[in-house]
Amino acid sequence: MDLRIFTEPQQGASYDTLLTVAKATEDLGFDAFFRSDHYLAMGSADGLPGPTDAWITLAGLARETRRIRLGTLMTAGTFRLPGVLAIQVAQVDQMSGGRVELGLGAGWFEEEHKAYGIPFPKEKFGRLEEQLAIVTGLWETEAGKTFDFDGTYYRLTDSPALPKPAQQKLPVLIGGHGAKRTPRLAAKYADEFNIPFASVEDSERQFGRVRAAAEEAGRKGDDLVYSNVLVACVGKDDAEVARRAAVIGREVAELKENGLAGSPAEVVDKIGRYAAVGSSRIYFQILDLDDLGHLELIASEVQSQLS
Known part of the structure; x- marks a missing residue:
């Protein structure tokens, strides 16, 4: 089971904070950051x-880390033109020595588009499909040849x-809960399929x-x-779990369920249930980026049992 660290910097984090977490991710033996x-915080944060910015951050981390994989869950298709995105990701991959992965989604958070003047088109899924075709097509085009694309949107x-x-093949991640179009896109373009915040039963389905x-x-x-993203709140005892839950504004019972x-031991057992339905990679969503002891505990008491 690969264990990765996943962060939500829009909730409040500087580049320096992210660098500290990424270096801890690397030092503690996790697979990726x-x-x-x-571009906008959610909830009460x-x-x-x-x-x-996701790709400026990853460019910096590419030069300041050596082993861990680096990527996005998910780059918003509404934020960048596909040709520009292909250039950015390829450059960061070069800067990292071939450690980058691209998660690409349609973009969904309308409020952040309004806040920063980013167009929020009605038809996003069709655009995502063309973006995937363009980004992968550009990378796959033989050196010395040119690439053309005549689509509805691009x-x-x-x-x-x-x-x-x-990398000869830079991994592309596609994810989501959609029952028809999402699996079809994943089948055509993805190296990894990720489902966020889903139960074991929904993941299996x-x-x-x-x-x-x-x-x-x-x-x-x-x-x-096949992979899952799940919020993490691990403690050596009930008091520590409760303290970490309170810091991120969540209830322990809800966190244990979702x-x-x-x-x-509880976390290892639950990861085992996801593994039983086909998941081979878990992204721990870490919401308190100042609590490096949380990462240390997961590394020493959870990762050690799953490696």
Whole structure:
């Protein structure tokens, strides 16, 4: 089971905070550091000191880490033109020595678009499909040849399709709960399918849909990695769990039902249930980025039992 750290910096984090967490992620033996792609805090958080850009952050971390994978869950398709995104991600991959992964989604949080003057088109899924075709098409175009695309939303003419990522195949992640269009897109473009904040039962159902779509598209179901994102709140005892839950404004019972919460033994047991339905990678959503002791506990008492 691969264990990864996933952060939500829009809730309030500077680059320096993210760098500290990323270095701890690397030092503690986790597989990867991922972050969200948002420009506005959600819920009651004030978001101070203000948002950080996902790909600028990852570019910095690419130069300041050495081993961990780096990526997004999920880059918002509404934020960047696909040709520009392909250049940005390929460059950061080069800067990291080939450690980047691209999670790409349609974009959904309308309020952040209004706050920063970003267009929020009605038809986002069709745009996402074209974006995936363009980004992967640019990277896959043979050196010395050009790439063209004539779609409903985007047109590219005589693109040199440069730069290329350092990796021969940069992993693409697609995720979500959609029953039809999402599995079809994953089957066509994804190396990993991720389902966020889902129960074991819902994960099993959605993984099954993606496997079926992959086989219908001529791929093997096992060609994809299947993963989950779940909020983490782990403590060595009940008091520590309660303290960490209070800091992030959540109830312990709710966290135990919907996330990875409780003692290390409880969390290991629950991860085992996700593994039984096909998940081989867990992203721990860490909401208190100042609590490095939380990461240390997960590394020493959870990761050690799953490696």
